[in-house]
Structures are given as structure tokens and as C-alpha cells.
Amino acid sequence: MSAAPTATSGDGPVPPPRTSVPHGDEAPAIDGTAAAPPAVDRPATGAEGDIAWPAGVPVAEPADPIVADVEPGRVRWDPAERRARASQSFWTAVVGVPAIFSVLRLGVEAGGELQTTLLLVANVGPVNLLAGFLTTAARLLSTGLVAVFALGAVLAVSADRLPPGTRRRPLFARWADITPAWVVLASFLLALITWPLLYLPLLLPAFVAAFQLRPARLHERVVPRVLLMGALLAGYGWLMLPTMRDAMRQGDEWLVLALIVVPPLLALFVAGPLPGMVIRPLASVTEVAVLATLIWAAVPVITTPVLPLTVTTVGPESGPTEDVRGHVVTTDDVNMVILQERGGVRYVPVGLVRAQVLCPSEEELPRHQLRIHDFHVEDSLLEGMGRRVRPVHRIDAACRTPA
Amino acid sequence: MNSGSSQSRLRSIASTLAVALTLVLAAAAGCDSRKEPDLPSVQEKMRETHIYGQSKLRIGVATNEPLMGELRNGQHVGFDVEIARYVAASLGYEGEQRLEFVSVATEDRIPSLQGGTVDLVVSSFSMTEDRKQLVSFAGPYFVTTQEVMVPVRLKDKIRTIEDLRDPAYKVCTSGGSTTEAELEKHQVKTFVVKDVGDCVDGIRKGRYDAVSSDESILAGFLASFPKEFEIVDMPFGTSELLGVGVPIGDPALRDLVAFFLQKSYVQGRDGDASPWQTAYNRTLGPWLKAEKRQPQPLEVPKLVDFDDKAPAK
Numbered sequence: 242m243s244a245a246p247t248a249t250s251g252d253g254p255v256p257p258p259r260t261s262v263p264h265g266d267e268a269p270a271i272d273g274t275a276a277a278p279p280a281v282d283r284p285a286t287g288a289e290g291d292i293a294w295p296a297g298v299p300v301a302e303p304a305d306p307i308v309a310d311v312e313p314g315r316v317r318w319d320p321a322e323r324r325a326r327a328s329q330s331f332w333t334a335v336v337g338v339p340a341i342f343s344v345l346r347l348g349v350e351a352g353g354e355l356q357t358t359l360l361l362v363a364n365v366g367p368v369n370l371l372a373g374f375l376t377t378a379a380r381l382l383s384t385g386l387v388a389v390f391a392l393g394a395v396l397a398v399s400a401d402r403l404p405p406g407t408r409r410r411p412l413f414a415r416w417a418d419i420t421p422a423w424v425v426l427a428s429f430l431l432a433l434i435t436w437p438l439l440y441l442p443l444l445l446p447a448f449v450a451a452f453q454l455r456p457a458r459l460h461e462r463v464v465p466r467v468l469l470m471g472a473l474l475a476g477y478g479w480l481m482l483p484t485m486r487d488a489m490r491q492g493d494e495w496l497v498l499a500l501i502v503v504p505p506l507l508a509l510f511v512a513g514p515l516p517g518m519v520i521r522p523l524a525s526v527t528e529v530a531v532l533a534t535l536i537w538a539a540v541p542v543i544t545t546p547v548l549p550l551t552v553t554t555v556g557p558e559s560g561p562t563e564d565v566r567g568h569v570v571t572t573d574d575v576n577m578v579i580l581q582e583r584g585g586v587r588y589v590p591v592g593l594v595r596a597q598v599l600c601p602s603e604e605e606l607p608r609h610q611l612r613i614h615d616f617h618v619e620d621s622l623l624e625g626m627g628r629r630v631r632p633v634h635r636i637d638a639a640c641r642t643p644a
Numbered sequence: 645m646n647s648g649s650s651q652s653r654l655r656s657i658a659s660t661l662a663v664a665l666t667l668v669l670a671a672a673a674g675c676d677s678r679k680e681p682d683l684p685s686v687q688e689k690m691r692e693t694h695i696y697g698q699s700k701l702r703i704g705v706a707t708n709e710p711l712m713g714e715l716r717n718g719q720h721v722g723f724d725v726e727i728a729r730y731v732a733a734s735l736g737y738e739g740e741q742r743l744e745f746v747s748v749a750t751e752d753r754i755p756s757l758q759g760g761t762v763d764l765v766v767s768s769f770s771m772t773e774d775r776k777q778l779v780s781f782a783g784p785y786f787v788t789t790q791e792v793m794v795p796v797r798l799k800d801k802i803r804t805i806e807d808l809r810d811p812a813y814k815v816c817t818s819g820g821s822t823t824e825a826e827l828e829k830h831q832v833k834t835f836v837v838k839d840v841g842d843c844v845d846g847i848r849k850g851r852y853d854a855v856s857s858d859e860s861i862l863a864g865f866l867a868s869f870p871k872e873f874e875i876v877d878m879p880f881g882t883s884e885l886l887g888v889g890v891p892i893g894d895p896a897l898r899d900l901v902a903f904f905l906q907k908s909y910v911q912g913r914d915g916d917a918s919p920w921q922t923a924y925n926r927t928l929g930p931w932l933k934a935e936k937r938q939p940q941p942l943e944v945p946k947l948v949d950f951d952d953k954a955p956a957k
Contacts, residue, residue: 388670392663395659399656439673440673440677443666443669443673447666450666496673499669499672500669500672503665503669504669507666510655510659510662511659511662511663513659513663514659516657523660523663527667530667530671534671534674537674538674541678601950603687605950606685606948606950607681607948607952608676608679608681610683610946610952615955616955619953620953624953628954628955632955636950636951638735638736638738639736639738640736641686641690641734641736642737
């Protein structure tokens with residue numbers, strides 16, 4: 242029945258049969274009576290069997306591809322599909338970036354030597370590698386996320402002031418829009434525990450911006466609002482005053498003072514909205530700046546060693562000993578394989594190993610001599626708490642000797 | 645209406661400024677996190693010293709001053725030796741294989757540092773202005789006073805500096821010591837020998853009648869011959885600050901030794917078991933009349949070390 246009209250329309254492309262078109266029980270009615278008037282309107286098509294044919298689809302134009310005019314814009318901007326794609330790329334990035342970084346790090350750690358890299362690949366487990374990567378990169382990761390979400394939220398709230406004619410919202414604003422609140426919160430929590438205490442005040446304006454917490458949100462009336470803000474500032478002052486006094490006494494710690502005093506004040510105004518003319522340049526500049534910062538900060542992450550630094554004392558039972566400074570790759574029944582700090586791999590027979598100590602690296606030396614209630618300003622909350630659990634860290638004599 | 649819009653414009657300008665300032669601060673923080681420490685680090689100082697890269701550290705010690713520096717059964721023991729071991733270990737030289745004790749007589753302490761036969765001298769070396777022209781000192785690590793030790797048979801006859809001036813008594817001391825200069829100042833005629841140990845030997849053989857030196861050194865000989873000698877408390881009035889001798893051309897090494905002595909001092913002050921206290925308790929402690937504490941080292945440089953972030957309390 243329905244095949245008959247198709248066969249008659251021999252001069253045109255045949256639209257593919259669609260399963261989604263009308264229910265089976267309606268089909269006879271279409272063929273019989275109801276389909277008649279459209280068939281009159283479009284005599285040449287002979288498509289009387291498809292009443293639900295999309296309005297814009299050209300039926301009798303052979304040159305055109307069939308789906309060409311099905312409003313391409315609407316398909317591209319389908320929010321569900323976009324979200325699916327965004328989530329796909331998100332997870333690809335979550336798995337891929339650490340993996341790529343870890344492999345890059347192995348290459349750097351091996352001193353650029355192919356065979357050494359292969360030795361490391363063979364002996365460093367993927368879990369160790371990933372865990373090692375996360376411990377060193379958590380700070381960088383949270384910094385990037387916090388910057389994007391804080392800037393994105395401020396740009397998003399200002400976006401309606403964009404000059405007329407601007408169609409696209411800034412990139413960070415769109416990212417901030419599609420990110421669930423818990424991801425934003427998790428990024429801030431990660432920053433809270435991994436950032437050095439000295440930089441934590443900067444998290445305050447960032448948090449206020451990301452969650453658009455204007456002072457008005459504290460309380461609807463002015464007097465309690467001012468009192469609340471006063472109380473918050475007083476608490477902050479109690480926390481920071483001894484450190485500020487120390488910083489003033491040391492004289493040359495102006496940046497530290499600024500980092501402690503200024504951010505809480507900025508938090509009062511930072512939530513936006515921004516004037517229209519600023520948005521576009523700010524968006525472009527910050528996009529480039531965040532990207533540049535991430536690349537700049539990624540270099541130390543790549544060059545941070547994967548394996549812990551040790552000094553191994555090597556020598557026969559009674560005789561001269563030698564200190565080998567480097568990273569232990571693996572130990573088996575016969576050899577201890579040490580990647581030396583100055584490069585090169587050393588296979589030390591297990592029987593010759595007299596002693597081994599763990600050493601700190603010079604990157605861990607503090608830059609400031611300041612503490613916030615006995616927490617060193619360059620420790621993160623996690624590190625500070627760790628130091629409370631194991632307070633004294635002795636540096637072994639062997640670590641002082643040159644490589 | 646108008647005031648509302650101007651207020652909103654003001655707020656948006658404040659927002660712009662706040663965002664810009666936050667970004668500037670963040671950038672400054674980023675740069676700060678990558679800069680080198682302002683203060684020199686222990687490792688940097690290590691690289692400046694003449695001992696950097698040396699496989700062994702040579703330390704000059706006395707071998708015949710009981711309790712301070714003594715060679716007993718082939719082993720160097722004593723308070724000075726323990727302090728030397730602590731300083732050496734802090735500098736990265738731990739264990740007998742990396743440490744060489746060189747026997748240095750009292751008068752040879754300065755020449756051996758000048759001649760480069762030893763890297764450090766820890767041998768009851770009093771810090772004086774005259775000596776500071778020739779060698780550097782880190783410390784003090786001990787404060788002692790000058791005393792006189794007499795054989796028991798003379799303990800009632802020699803009681804004052806006046807008695808020492810009596811030509812009937814032969815007073816002995818070691819050459820090149822601060823004691824020699826101090827006795828000269830009091831017009832006491834002395835017999836100068838190489839080491840305090842020679843004086844003690846001489847007294848036991850009847851050649852001398854009294855020996856003068858630092859309380860800590862004399863306490864050592866008293867510990868060796870408790871029934872034969874007695875220390876007489878005399879008001880010489882000067883305190884001896886014992887320091888670690890360092891070649892004058894190596895200020896970095898001096899700074900490091902002072903820094904590590906300070907580390908021990910801080911530990912002891914905070915009530916922890918410090919290396920100094922352990923050394924003292926094992927050697928001098930039981931033999932001195934009055935309890936002593938580690939003196940605060942002088943001219944300690946500020947250095948950055950790995951354990952700086954450890955909690956203070």
C-alpha cells in the first residue's frame with residue numbers, strides 16, 4: 242500500500258523510511274482519506290504517505306542533501322548533547338592530563354635518556370605515579386579551578402551588561418555556568434587544604450566571587466550586617482595579628498602584609514557586576530593569563546621527582562664506604578637500582594648496602610620566617626597538621642654531603 | 645533614580661578595582677612562591693666552606709686532658725670530643741670513617757689551623773681577642789674559670805694567689821694557654837710545659853707544687869687521681885669562653901659551626917635533650933662542683949634549614 246506511491250515517484254530522491262513517523266494504526270487513514278488534500282498541493286512529490294514530514298525538508302530538490310536544512314543551529318546548540326560532550330571532555334581531561342603529565346615527568350626524571358625512562362616505566366606502578374602526581378599537582382589544579390570559577394562567576398553576572406551585538410558570553414562564564422556547584426565547592430576545599438597558609442586569604446575574595454556572596458547576603462538590615470562583618474573581621478584579626486606584627490618587625494615582608502590585610506577588604510566588592518566595557522578585555526586577558534600561569538606553574542610539577550631522594554652508603558663490611566645520592570628505583574635479591582641525582586643509573590649489590598637515609602630537597606627550604614599560631618606560613622593546612630603529628634624532622638648527616 | 649544609577653556605577657568601578665587588585669595580588673603571590681629564599685641556606689654555606697667535598701673531616705683535639713679530650717684504649721673520649729662529633733655530624737661527617745681526630749698540643753692549636761693540618765680545633769680553646777686575630781671562633785660552647793690544683797699534701801699551704809707568688813712553690817702551666825698570660829699578669833712565676841698533663845705528671849713526681857688551668861681540664865685530672873689532688877678556688881676573676889677554632893679564612897665554616905651550636909642551645913633551652921647536655925652528662929657533669937648549662941653562642945648567623953617549618957612548641 243504505502244509502497245505504491247513511492248514507486249510512482251520515480252523522478253525524485255526517495256526520503257528514507259522513518260520509524261518515528263506516525264503510529265501504525267493511523268497509517269491506513271493517511272493512505273485513504275486524510276492524505277488526499279496534501280497530495281493535491283504537491284502533485285509531483287507523490288509523498289502522500291508521510292504527513293509528518295518535517296516542514297522545511299525539501300522533498301523534490303535532488304541537489305540538496307536531505308538533512309541540510311534541518312536548522313543546523315538548533316542541533317549544534319542542543320543543551321543535552323552539549324552537556325554530554327562537555328562531560329565527556331571533562332573526564333577525558335581528568336584521566337588524560339595526569340597520565341600525560343606522569344609520563345612526561347618520568348622522561349624528565351630519567352634525565353631524557355630513553356633506556357632510563359624505560360627502566361622507570363617498568364618499575365614505577367601507575368598508581369604510585371598517579372598518587373605522586375596528585376600530591377605535587379593538587380595545588381596547581383585547585384589554583385586553576387578556583388581562578389576559572391571565580392572569574393567565571395563575576396563575568397557571568399556582568400554578562401548582561403555586555404555591549405549590544407555581542408552574542409557569545411565569555412568562556413569562563415560559560416564554564417562556570419555549566420559546572421555543578423559541588424565541583425566548585427570541591428575545588429575550593431582542595432585549595433583550602435593544599436595552598437600555603439600565606440596565600441589562603443586570597444581564597445576569600447575568590448570564594449565570595451564564585452558564589453556571589455555580596456555583603457547584603459549576610460543580613461537584610463544594615464546594622465546587623467555591619468556587626469556581622471565586624472565580628473568576622475575581628476576573628477580574622479585575632480588569627481593574623483601576631484603574624485602581622487612579626488612581619489612588620491622583619492621589615493622587608495611587605496608582600497606578606499599585603500597578602501594578609503588586603504584580600505578581606507577586596508572580598509567586600511569583588512562580587513561584581515563589572516561595567517560593560519571592562520568585561521571583554523578582562524575576559525580575554527584573564528583567559529590568556531590563566532593559561533600562561535598554568536603552563537608556567539606546570540614546569541615545576543613536571544620536574545618534581547617521582548621517587549623520593551635518598552642517600553645510600555655503599556661499601557664492604559670493613560673498608561671504605563661511599564655515599565650514593567639518588568632515587569631508589571627498585572630493589573631485588575641481587576641489586577638495588579639507584580637513579581643518581583647527577584644522572585645515570587647505578588646497580589648496587591644488595592650485600593654492599595650499609596645504610597640508607599631519606600633526604601629533603603632544596604626546593605623545600607622556606608622563604609619566610611613567619612608563623613600563624615605556630616603553623617609555618619608556607620605550609621598548607623595538610624602539611625601543618627602533618628607536622629603536628631610528627632613534629633621533629635631530623636636531617637641525617639649524610640644528606641649534607643655533596644652529590 | 646539618578647543617585648541609584650551613580651551608586652551602581654560606583655559599585656561597578658569598585659568591583660573592577662577589586663578584581664584587578666585580586667589578580668595583581670595573586671600574580672605577586674605566584675612570583676613569591678617561586679623566588680629563592682632571602683637568607684642563605686645551610687646547604688649554600690656548606691658549598692662555600694673549604695671542607696665541601698672533602699671525604700674526611702680532620703678535627704684537632706687534645707689526647708691527654710681527661711674528661712675533655714683523652715685517648716683511652718685507642719678511642720677519643722671526652723667532652724670536647726663529643727662536641728666535635730656533634731659538629732662533625734651536623735656538617736655531614738658521621739662515623740669513624742669520615743672523621744679523623746688529630747692530636748693537637750695546647751701550643752699547636754693555632755699553628756695547626758693556620759697550616760691547614762686540621763679543619764677545626766675543639767680542644768679547650770679559649771676565645772680571646774688576641775687569638776681572634778689569628779683564627780676564628782665559633783661559640784662559646786662552654787664557660788669555665790681558671791683554677792689551681794694542688795697535691796693533697798699542700799692543700800692547706802696554697803690557698804691564695806699570694807701563696808702562688810711564694811718562690812718556694814713551683815707553679816706549672818701549659819704553654820700558649822690563657823692561664824699562662826693570666827698568671828703572668830698576677831706576677832706569678834710559672835714553669836711552662838707542653839700540656840697540663842705534663843704538669844700533673846711533674847707534681848706526682850715531685851717536680852712542681854701546683855698546676856693552674858681551666859676548671860674543666862683540672863676536673864678531668866682530679867677525676868683520674870681523686871685521692872692525690874684538690875682544686876683550690878682562687879679569685880682569678882676571668883671567665884674562659886671555650887670555642888671551636890676555625891681557620892680565619894673560612895667564615896662560612898665558622899658560621900655553620902656557630903649555627904649548629906645554636907641549634908643545640910635552643911634545644912636545651914626548650915627543655916629537650918640537646919647534644920650538648922648529653923655530652924656534658926656523660927663526661928664533665930658528675931665531676932664539676934656546680935651544675936653548668938650550655939652558654940648562648942655569639943654571632944650566630946641566620947640561616948635557612950630544612951627543619952625550619954617544624955612546630956616550635
